[in-house]
Amino acid sequence: MAHCIVPAAELILDKEFKVLDKGFVRMVDYFGSDQRIVQAARVSYGDGTKSISEDEALIDYLIRHQHTSPFEQVVFTFHLKMPIFIARQWMRHRMGRMNEMSGRLSVMKEEFYIPSIENMDPQCKDKLERALTPLDADEAKAIQKDFEKGQKKSYESYKSLIEKGLAREIARINLPLSTYTEFYWQMDLNNLFRFLKLRLDSHAQLEMREYAKIILELIKTVCPMACDSFENCILKSVSFNGKEIAALRKVMAGEANPLSGKELDRFLTKFRSGQQL
Ligand SMILES: Cc1cc2nc3c(=O)[nH]c(=O)nc-3n(C[C@H](O)[C@H](O)[C@H](O)COP(=O)(O)OP(=O)(O)OC[C@H]3O[C@@H](n4cnc5c(N)ncnc54)[C@H](O)[C@@H]3O)c2cc1C
Structure with missing residues (x-):
């Protein structure tokens, strides 16, 4: 079977899905589908003789037995916009290939992340857990204003250094972690499942989870059978x-x-x- 075209995926390709206050996820391209996984696993049998339910059973079998190689045959490219502190966590997934906007070549935009009131939790004793009692709404609003003030100040200083002729690569160094960045990111399905297992977990940072949730929904259009087995056998499982x-x-x-x-x-x-x- 040559190039896989999945009608449901074609419909959402290149569309921007909003995340956080100013971020987005855009699925730029996909390579392969459920059929490619099945085809790769049955490399010696050829295609066309099996029913859909048998394909589903085969994909489920592969996931249950951690036969991961056929899933590496499916690849996705995303265009992502997120705050730098989330991009830093993202980059730890080293199997991804990326190309990020450059603060050396271009002037950074005045775009910063401000957490919503509901996302401003007090520090919890278990550092990776979320606190059960949220911050008081007035206190959270005051913190939002404080964030905004700091971001405005640091951008004004950045802009004035650029205007004075300082090199962009140096002028940017006081910009905060909340500054938005953009990058293209490519990942195969096997490593993407690994990423989703880690980043949809309740211990992952809430902002990261918001991106991971959308990525899962987007890839479901390309390989619904594999995602279904992943959700059942990996995502919702415990060891x-x-x-x-x-x-x-x-x-x-x-x-x-x-x-x-x-x-x-x-x-x-x-x-x-x-x-x-
Ligand atoms: C809740 C949470 C908290 C975290 N906290 C921190 C933190 O405080 N500091 C921090 O630095 N990271 C932190 N991380 C990142 C974490 O340590 C992993 O780097 C990240 O989750 C990527 O996982 P991975 O290595 O499986 O994925 P990938 O990097 O995509 O790699 C996939 C697989 O390829 C193999 N591989 C990739 N690169 C190498 C390599 N260089 N050598 C050998 N094998 C390789 C490994 O088998 C790996 O499992 C955190 C992650 C989570 C989910």
């Missing part, structure tokens, strides 16, 4: 360590749970932590 499996066996046999303290807390949390999208 248990040896002690936890032993405890599960005891509980299922009607015996008392041998775990206690933090081990018990972590064990019980797992029953609440499977992704519920």
Whole structure:
């Protein structure tokens, strides 16, 4: 089978999907589809003899058995706009290929992220958890104003340094992490699933999760069967360590749970932590 064209994906290709206050995700291109995964896995059998339900079962089998190579045959290119502090987390996914706008070649735009009132949580004891009680709305509004003031001040200083003739690469160094950046990003489906598992988790930063949610919806148009299996077998799954499996066996046999303290807390949390999208 030559180039895959998926009508549902063609409809949304190149459209901007808004994220946060000024960001977006745009699926620029895709290469492959569910059919390409199946075709790659059945390389020795050829295509056209299997029904859709058999294709679905094959994709599910591949995901369940971590036979990941056929998923690397599907590739996506996105155009993303996000604050620099999120882009820094994004870049840690090293299997992605990217090309970012340059603050050396172009003048940075006056575009900064301001978190909404609901996104301004107090610091939680567990640093990667979100606080249960949000900040008081008036306090959050005052912080928004403070952010705005700082951003305006740093952009004014940036602009005046540019006007004085300072090199753009130096003039930009006091711009904050909330400054928006843009980049093209390419990732294969296997590594994209890995990215989504990590970044849709409740421990990932909320702003990052907002981008990851949209990416999942966009790639569903290209490979709905693979995404369905991913959601069921990986995204909504949890893993248990040896002690936890032993405890599960005891509980299922009607015996008392041998775990206690933090081990018990972590064990019980797992029953609440499977992704519920
Ligand atoms: C909640 C959370 C908190 C985090 N906190 C931090 C933090 O404080 N500081 C920080 O620096 N990062 C942090 N990270 C990033 C994290 O450590 C990973 O770098 C990131 O999630 C990318 O995962 P990855 O390596 O699996 O993906 P990719 O980089 O896309 O790599 C995919 C796979 O390829 C292989 N691979 C890629 N590059 C290499 C390499 N150079 N050598 C060997 N194998 C390689 C690995 O098997 C890897 O699993 C955090 C991530 C999350 C989700």
